[in-house]
Structures are given as structure tokens and as C-alpha cells.
Amino acid sequence: MTGVSIVGAGLSAFGRQPGVSGREMAVQAIRTALADAGLEWSDVQIAFGGSDGSGLADTLVAELGLTGIPFTNVKNGCATGGSALVSAVNAIRSGSAEIALAVGFDKHGRGAFAPLPEEWGLPAGYGEAGLMVTTQFFGIKIARYMREYGITAQTLAKVAEKAYANGTLNPNAWRRTPMSAEEIASADMVNDPLTRYMFCSPGEGGAAIIVASEAVATRLGGRPVSLLSAVTRTRGFGTFEVFAPAIQGIGAPTSVSTTAAAAAFDAAGVRPDEIDVLQLQDTESGAEIMHMAECGFCEHGEQEQLLEKGATLIDGSMPVNTDGGCIANGEPIGASGLRQVHEIVTQLRGEAGDRQVPGSPHLGFTHVYGAPGISACTVLAV
Amino acid sequence: MSPTESAPRLHGSRCDSCGNVAFPVADGCQRCGQQVMQPIELSEHGTVWGFTVQRFAPKSPPYVPPADGFVPFAVGYVELSEGVKVEAVLECADFAELEGHAPVRLTATVPVPRFEVVA
Known part of the structure; x- marks a missing residue:
């Protein structure tokens, strides 16, 4: 199979940016990624991208230049960035392009998302009754998980404490003020057992990744990162997902994250225990804990002990969300998946500054999860 | 109306092919993809x-x-x-x-x- 390399990665600022549109953030991210790759917009041969609620990606050509390339809009919830990246990778692998762009962006208002049940295939009654609230799913799932596997509320608080601590080391993060586990644990409850500081907030930002054939990557020089695999999956039967009026099937539900991660590792020929630095969807503290096991990095229930030992800290044995994740960067739906890839690229190049994982990491992993049961994963190497 | 008749009941579907029970009422089975579903009271x-x-x-x-x-x-x-x-x-x-x-x-x-x- 044709190898694919990431030759450029760029972000806009993350967090509230009054007066700056989501589209402007996307253009900023793309120009940063192009500069990173040493390329011009006219070098890009095909593009894929999207936002959840901030406009159509193919309209960005008005600002970037009317070069006439195919530009496909992607709208795939939290997997928008991942789906765009898979399409860009496939364009390289098929030989239809040598340089391809994936871009994701969003600018969300304050407060929780307010999805309409009809758009998610649910009767209107779910909205009237107050059940179209994504945070409920995470509360129900982690509450059950904690009882089943002995995860404590203190460990939930530790995940968020780490996110804010890593945010202080990331000049591009939205939340850059440290917060103690005690303060996090004692904050207002949103959906038991999760407090307000354990959740990410809908936010703002853009992220762009430029992939190229190995021949182009070699010609460009620079600091390419090999994209060993990029995979997206929708849910299989018997999973427990956001906005589910029921969990069908008998016995314990599984998660789409498990199938997506396993497929990504399989395609890459890499095992989870070989990964040096990773990004896991941290919609809230509990999600990061559960995704550690669902993606294959530990057994269910092992997280309590691992976090006690500081395993997920920057200098731990499996550093998770070194840039502060969604909790410190916010959740612009279209951008988060590619923000994760950007962070792993930065870490594998050894350019993460104060938050650099020690020991020259050479294998990285990213994972997003979202409604209505989708996941996107990548495995990256230098 | 008798208490039995007025008692609320949830309506779902059972797949003719694999027996999977769905809620709410479904036209097709999430488990096996077949399209013959029988209405049931849960x-x-x-x-x-x-x-x-x-x-x-x-x-x-x-x-x-x-x-x-x-x-x-x-x-x-x-x-x-x-x-x-x-x-x-x-x-x-x-x-x-x-x-x-x-x-x-x-x-x-x-x-x-x-x-x-x-x-």
C-alpha cells in the first residue's frame, strides 16, 4: 500500500474569539499548515473538510484562491475531521492526488449543545422531556462504570486536573489556569457524578492537516510524520451510545471506540502497548478513563491504579492528552479530531516545548468519539 | 375504562428472523437487517x-x-x-x-x- 505522510499541520487559536468567524479560523489553520509544509495553496490537489455548524468548507476557496481543485464537504459530527482525513489519505493511496488537505472548524455559542431530536432520528418527545442532552449519556455511562470497576470520584477529578495542568503548558489552549482536584470535585454537579469542571465546553477553533505521498514528502524534506492508519467507524449492534432511546441486545454493551481503535491498530500493524503518546476523546473526565480501556491501553478497572501512579501525565508511561485535550482546548466539533492529530505530530517531531513527552516518542495514537455512536482513530509514527 | 385498559404500555418490535427486541417500534432490525418485525408490548x-x-x-x-x-x-x-x-x-x-x-x-x-x- 502506498505510504502516506503528514507534511503539514496547523491550528488557529482555540477558545473564544469575538469577531472571528469559524471560516476565518479554518483559513488561519490551513495557511499555518501550508507554511509548516513549505507549500502554497496552489500545490494542494484535493481537499476535504467541514464544520458542524459554522459553514461549508468548500466556500473557503474564496479566501484561499480559486485553483479549481475538488473540495468535498464533510459533516460527520465529532468524526468530521477524521472522515476528512480518511478521504484525504485515500486520495493519496489511490494515486488520484499527491498532496491533499483535511480541515475542520467550528465556532459554537456558550452553554450545552441543543440538538433537535428530529435530526437524530428520535421522536420530538425526547426534546420536550429534556433528554436531548449529550452530558446525560456520559453521566449514565461513567456512573455505571465506576460502580462496576471501582473507579473513584477522586480519579475523575484527577483527569480534569491533568487537563488544566497540561493546558497551562500549551500556549494555544483555551483554559490555561491550573485547577486542583479538590476544586474540580467540589464544583456544581452537572450530571452525577460529573461536575462542571469535569466537562469540556463547546468552543471555537480550526485545524488543518496536509498529507502527501512518500515521494512528495521526501522531496519536501521537512519533518514528515507517517500516517500508519486512519479509520472511522459507525456503531455496531449492541453498543451504548449518545441519543439512544434504547440499548438493544442482551448483556453488557460494547462501544464503537473499541472497534475503531482495533481496526486502526490492525491496519497499522501496531499494538496499543507500543504507543508512546496518545489522544483520547475527553468530553468529560470519565470518557478519558473509559476510552483508555475501550481503545486497548489497559484492562477495565485498571485505570484507578494507573492514575494513582500518574501513568497518563506527560512524564508517565502512557501520556494522554498532552495539550490539555477537549477539557482545556474546548470542543469545536469539526476541529477536535484534527487538533488531536496536530498534537501528536508536534510531539513526534519533538516540538512540543514545555509539554514535550520525554524520551523521543516515535509512535502516537488519536481517538475521537461522538454522537450518535461514531469514532475516528489514527496511528502515527516517526 | 378498566384499570387494565388504561395502564400505559410501551410498544416495541420483535424481529421475525433473529428474535431481537427493538424499542421504539422499528421497520428493520438493527441486529440482522431483516425487515419483518412483529409489534409487541414490552x-x-x-x-x-x-x-x-x-x-x-x-x-x-x-x-x-x-x-x-x-x-x-x-x-x-x-x-x-x-x-x-x-x-x-x-x-x-x-x-x-x-x-x-x-x-x-x-x-x-x-x-x-x-x-x-x-x-
Whole structure:
């Protein structure tokens, strides 16, 4: 199979940016990624991208230049960035392009998302009754998980404490003020057992990744990162997902994250225990804990002990969300998946500054999860 | 109307091909993809599979708060004898009553299923 390399990665600022549109953030991210790759917009041969609620990606050509390339809009919830990246990778692998762009962006208002049940295939009654609230799913799932596997509320608080601590080391993060586990644990409850500081907030930002054939990557020089695999999956039967009026099937539900991660590792020929630095969807503290096991990095229930030992800290044995994740960067739906890839690229190049994982990491992993049961994963190497 | 006739019941579907039970009523089976589904009435009794408490008022629209204002409520999944776990609003005097796979009984089906803790 044709190898694919990431030759450029760029972000806009993350967090509230009054007066700056989501589209402007996307253009900023793309120009940063192009500069990173040493390329011009006219070098890009095909593009894929999207936002959840901030406009159509193919309209960005008005600002970037009317070069006439195919530009496909992607709208795939939290997997928008991942789906765009898979399409860009496939364009390289098929030989239809040598340089391809994936871009994701969003600018969300304050407060929780307010999805309409009809758009998610649910009767209107779910909205009237107050059940179209994504945070409920995470509360129900982690509450059950904690009882089943002995995860404590203190460990939930530790995940968020780490996110804010890593945010202080990331000049591009939205939340850059440290917060103690005690303060996090004692904050207002949103959906038991999760407090307000354990959740990410809908936010703002853009992220762009430029992939190229190995021949182009070699010609460009620079600091390419090999994209060993990029995979997206929708849910299989018997999973427990956001906005589910029921969990069908008998016995314990599984998660789409498990199938997506396993497929990504399989395609890459890499095992989870070989990964040096990773990004896991941290919609809230509990999600990061559960995704550690669902993606294959530990057994269910092992997280309590691992976090006690500081395993997920920057200098731990499996550093998770070194840039502060969604909790410190916010959740612009279209951008988060590619923000994760950007962070792993930065870490594998050894350019993460104060938050650099020690020991020259050479294998990285990213994972997003979202409604209505989708996941996107990548495995990256230098 | 007799009490039996007025008692709320949840309607689901059972797949003719693989026996999977779906809620709500479905035209096709999520498990095997076949399209012959028989209508069934689901159990009125079940146990709490998992729950959380909605502590803040959801955004309106689409949320329609009670006439006397929002109060925190429990939401979760009720495991029925058919195996399917149904999302529902859970009624209780104290949220702690919902712990430990608490037995619950169906009290309403609209706008969403509601179950109450069986004393």
C-alpha cells in the first residue's frame, strides 16, 4: 500500500474569539499548515473538510484562491475531521492526488449543545422531556462504570486536573489556569457524578492537516510524520451510545471506540502497548478513563491504579492528552479530531516545548468519539 | 375504562428472523437487517440499569419545563425482561433509591417512557 505522510499541520487559536468567524479560523489553520509544509495553496490537489455548524468548507476557496481543485464537504459530527482525513489519505493511496488537505472548524455559542431530536432520528418527545442532552449519556455511562470497576470520584477529578495542568503548558489552549482536584470535585454537579469542571465546553477553533505521498514528502524534506492508519467507524449492534432511546441486545454493551481503535491498530500493524503518546476523546473526565480501556491501553478497572501512579501525565508511561485535550482546548466539533492529530505530530517531531513527552516518542495514537455512536482513530509514527 | 385498559404500555418490535427486541417500534432490525418485525408490548416492570441526575434545566426549545418550573430529575436506562434497555425518566423520592438495580414500574409512555421505583 502506498505510504502516506503528514507534511503539514496547523491550528488557529482555540477558545473564544469575538469577531472571528469559524471560516476565518479554518483559513488561519490551513495557511499555518501550508507554511509548516513549505507549500502554497496552489500545490494542494484535493481537499476535504467541514464544520458542524459554522459553514461549508468548500466556500473557503474564496479566501484561499480559486485553483479549481475538488473540495468535498464533510459533516460527520465529532468524526468530521477524521472522515476528512480518511478521504484525504485515500486520495493519496489511490494515486488520484499527491498532496491533499483535511480541515475542520467550528465556532459554537456558550452553554450545552441543543440538538433537535428530529435530526437524530428520535421522536420530538425526547426534546420536550429534556433528554436531548449529550452530558446525560456520559453521566449514565461513567456512573455505571465506576460502580462496576471501582473507579473513584477522586480519579475523575484527577483527569480534569491533568487537563488544566497540561493546558497551562500549551500556549494555544483555551483554559490555561491550573485547577486542583479538590476544586474540580467540589464544583456544581452537572450530571452525577460529573461536575462542571469535569466537562469540556463547546468552543471555537480550526485545524488543518496536509498529507502527501512518500515521494512528495521526501522531496519536501521537512519533518514528515507517517500516517500508519486512519479509520472511522459507525456503531455496531449492541453498543451504548449518545441519543439512544434504547440499548438493544442482551448483556453488557460494547462501544464503537473499541472497534475503531482495533481496526486502526490492525491496519497499522501496531499494538496499543507500543504507543508512546496518545489522544483520547475527553468530553468529560470519565470518557478519558473509559476510552483508555475501550481503545486497548489497559484492562477495565485498571485505570484507578494507573492514575494513582500518574501513568497518563506527560512524564508517565502512557501520556494522554498532552495539550490539555477537549477539557482545556474546548470542543469545536469539526476541529477536535484534527487538533488531536496536530498534537501528536508536534510531539513526534519533538516540538512540543514545555509539554514535550520525554524520551523521543516515535509512535502516537488519536481517538475521537461522538454522537450518535461514531469514532475516528489514527496511528502515527516517526 | 378498566384499570387494565388504561395502564400505559410501551410498544416495541420483535424481529421475525433473529428474535431481537427493538424499542421504539422499528421497520428493520438493527441486529440482522431483516425487515419483518412483529409489534409487541414490552414489560411494564424492569430494573434500573444505569442513571444520572439532570441538575440543570436543558435548553428551551426543545425542552418544555414543568408548569411550576424546572427541578432536577433522574434519567437512565431500565432493563426489561426482553433484554432491551429503555431510556426513561425515573421517578423516586430520593435519587439514592435508584442505586443497586432498583426495581421500577412503567407509569407513562409519552412524551418519553417514565418509570417509578417500586416501594
